[in-house]
Amino acid sequence: MERFLRLSLGLLLLATGLGLLLRLALVVPVPFLVFSHALHAHSHTLYFGWAALALFTLFFERVGASDAAVRRALWLVVAVSLATFVAFLHSGYGRPGVLVSASSLGVWGVVVTLFLRRARGRRELDVAWLRVAAWYVVVAVGAALARVALLVTKQDALWGQLAVAAFLTTFAGFFLFGLVGLFARFLAERGAPLDERLLRWQLWWMTPLTALTFPLGVPGAMQTPLGPLSRVAAVALVVPAALWVANLWSASRHLASTVRLVVRSVAVAWALKAILETGAAFGLTALAASSRHAVILLLHLVLLGVVSAALLLLLGQRLGRPSPGALLVHQFGVAVMTAGLLLVVGATTAGWPGGRLGLWLAFAGGAVVVAADGVLTALLLRRAVHLGPSAARR
Numbered sequence: 001m002e003r004f005l006r007l008s009l010g011l012l013l014l015a016t017g018l019g020l021l022l023r024l025a026l027v028v029p030v031p032f033l034v035f036s037h038a039l040h041a042h043s044h045t046l047y048f049g050w051a052a053l054a055l056f057t058l059f060f061e062r063v064g065a066s067d068a069a070v071r072r073a074l075w076l077v078v079a080v081s082l083a084t085f086v087a088f089l090h091s092g093y094g095r096p097g098v099l100v101s102a103s104s105l106g107v108w109g110v111v112v113t114l115f116l117r118r119a120r121g122r123r124e125l126d127v128a129w130l131r132v133a134a135w136y137v138v139v140a141v142g143a144a145l146a147r148v149a150l151l152v153t154k155q156d157a158l159w160g161q162l163a164v165a166a167f168l169t170t171f172a173g174f175f176l177f178g179l180v181g182l183f184a185r186f187l188a189e190r191g192a193p194l195d196e197r198l199l200r201w202q203l204w205w206m207t208p209l210t211a212l213t214f215p216l217g218v219p220g221a222m223q224t225p226l227g228p229l230s231r232v233a234a235v236a237l238v239v240p241a242a243l244w245v246a247n248l249w250s251a252s253r254h255l256a257s258t259v260r261l262v263v264r265s266v267a268v269a270w271a272l273k274a275i276l277e278t279g280a281a282f283g284l285t286a287l288a289a290s291s292r293h294a295v296i297l298l299l300h301l302v303l304l305g306v307v308s309a310a311l312l313l314l315l316g317q318r319l320g321r322p323s324p325g326a327l328l329v330h331q332f333g334v335a336v337m338t339a340g341l342l343l344v345v346g347a348t349t350a351g352w353p354g355g356r357l358g359l360w361l362a363f364a365g366g367a368v369v370v371a372a373d374g375v376l377t378a379l380l381l382r383r384a385v386h387l388g389p390s391a392a393r394r
């Protein structure tokens with residue numbers, strides 16, 4: 001199973017390296033880079049090959065499943081992630097990209113079914129979070145199928161965009177639910193347990209509402225009946241977000257100081273995400289309509305500052321080298337990238353000076369993240385080579 005975790009780290013570096021090139025291409029011309037092709041290769045590989053592969057490997061481990069069928073399913077995820085990277089980089093949403101994407105939906109079906117079967121009968125609260133995470137993948141697959149149907153029937157572009165947003169939101173929801181479950185276990189094992197009552201209540205609250213927020217940020221969506229619903233959901237989600245941040249903060253008191261800082265930086269990024277999403281419910285979506293950078297800012301705050309940082313902490317722990325120092329540098333890079341994008345959003349929507357500086361800052365922040373993750377991966381791989389898999393597990 002460790003091999004899958006190491007492969008997910010390799011895919012993280014490959015696809016964030018490409019993300020860095022994309023960032024550079026937004027400031028200076030980058031020869032040979034087809035932006036739209038690279039963009040799809042970047043986002044799909046990070047969703048499937050980084051976060052989803054690492055999460056599902058940890059999910060299966062949590063329920064003690066590492067049998068041949070599980071390993072075959074995880075190999076399928078690796079194969080489909082690599083194929084997605086190559087196909088999108090080569091020809092974007094051409095025929096190969098569409099074919100690989102379509103086949104990836106089948107792979108998710110297999111992985112989720114297998115996980116739900118292996119988790120059957122488990123009553124632990126953290127496993128309940130993982131189960132909801134798996135169901136979120138099912139909803140994401142449904143959204144992707146709806147997108148295909150809308151493309152084939154050439155329906156209104158707005159509904160196509162809504163289907164893409166639904167896919168991105170529910171797949172990111174899978175990351176968030178999965179991470180809460182894995183974090184609950186991680187903290188309990190380190191003598192820093194979360195308050196179970198709050199955690200159970202948060203699960204009930206977040207499960208229906210998270211999926212409903214997908215129209216936020218889609219231009220024109222507020223005029224559909226889904227718009228007001230997404231606003232109400234975003235506002236209502238403030239309550240579980242506040243409880244979660246407080247719960248995490250308080251439990252982290254019992255951790256060693258650098259790990260505590262990493263956990264608290266994840267809590268801060270989560271709180272910022274909740275504030276921005278509430279802002280979106282009260283009109284910040286207008287920013288998204290006039291500046292794509294606003295959407296990219298929120299997306300990367302969540303995917304890098306919450307999902308990747310938390311996952312890297314769990315992976316480091318699992319592979320025997322937590323490296324919280326490198327993770328703090330990762331979080332610093334995310335903060336610089338976010339500040340840069342904020343400047344760009346201000347420049348494009350309110351005429352602030354410094355738009356170009358913001359683009360360079362976003363690039364510099366991205367470079368710091370890639371460098372920190374590179375060091376962390378090198379440390380983990382070196383340890384694995386020196387000690388062998390069984391020693392790394394100990």
Ligand code: HEM
Binds near residue numbers: 016019020047050293
């Ligand atoms: C250092 C790390 C990263 C850098 C430098 C980076 C850079 C970028 C850039 C430049 C864009 C395009 C922006 C635009 O079109 O204006 C982008 C889009 C995107 N990135 Fe990243 N990214 C990073 C990490 C990640 C991670 C970890 C994930 C997911 C787990 C991710 C998912 C996405 C998604 C979903 C999009 C939007 C794709 C679309 O609209 O089609 N990125 N990224």
